[in-house]
Amino acid sequence: MARPALRVDAVLVQAVIAGALSFAHLHDLAAAAGQDGWKAWAYPVSVDLLLVAAWRRLRNDGPSRLAWCWFVIALVASLGANIATAGFLDLANPPALLRLGVAGWPALAFLGGTLLAHGSTPTSDRVPVPPAPATAPEVEPDPTSDPTPEPTPDADSITAPEPAPALPAADPAPSSPPVPAALVDHARKVADDHQSRTGAPIDIDTLRARLGVPPQLADAIAAQLA
Incomplete structure (x- = not known):
């Protein structure tokens, strides 16, 4: 199995170079402030470890005032050493404030490292992170409904209903059909035959059945027989 080729990460190389320069500047500043021997080498280690501890606390526990405070303190100490060794201070004759700051740094770094490693961040000390806006659930359209909204009728466009057409006048009752005299x-x-046999006058239904005529004609015949 072929081993993967060694790849050089440019970002990692840049980080190593920047760290080495910052480490050397902190050493030179501590040595100029009167810290010689191994003590001068311990100062850059202390500053860098405090910076890393604060950054790790920010990544693991989220933003908090405690982690941000010690991160800024370590960053100012490292950045200040880089600027001070660039010729802004006479390292041969360092000022009293520089000696005071270098001498008090171990106690300050010990306090910060202890709080970051063993202190718990209270809820009220955490920097609130605004929640992401909630998206409204998408409502699927009903396939049975008509997606086109019904237009609202305008008041001007509403017209009075047209009157219903008048019904045609009823045809007058049909006149009695003419009855031939022979049929009468x-x-x-x-x-007469029906009355002589039954003793009662003949009714219209019987007359119509005996003559075989329609009802209207039977009525006309009965009217003439009355």
């Missing part, structure tokens, strides 16, 4: 004579004979 035949009907009279049938009526």
Whole structure:
């Protein structure tokens, strides 16, 4: 199995170079302030470790005032050493404040490292992070409903309903059909025969059945027989 080729990370190389320069500047500043031997080498280690501890606390526990405070203190100490060794201070004759700051740094770094390693961040000390805006759930359209909204009728466009058309006048009652005289004579004979047999005058239904005529004609014949 072939081993992967060694790749040089430019960002990592840059970080190593920057760290080495910052480490050397802190050493030179501590040595100029009167810290010689191994003590001068311990100062850059202390500053860098405090910076890393604060950054790790920020990544693991989230933003908090405690972690941000010690991160800024360590960053100012490292950045201040880089600026001070660039010729802004006479390292051969360092000022009293520089000696005071270098002498008090171990106690300050010990306090910060202890709080970052063993202190718990209270809820009220954490920097609030605004929640992401909640998205409204998408409502699927009903396939059975009409997606086109019904237009609202305008008041001006509303017209009065048209009046219903008048119903046609009813046709007058049909007049009685003309009855031939021969049919009337035949009907009279049938009526007389019915009365002589039954003793009662013939009714219209019987007359119509005996003559075989429609109802209207039977009514007309009965009217003439009356």
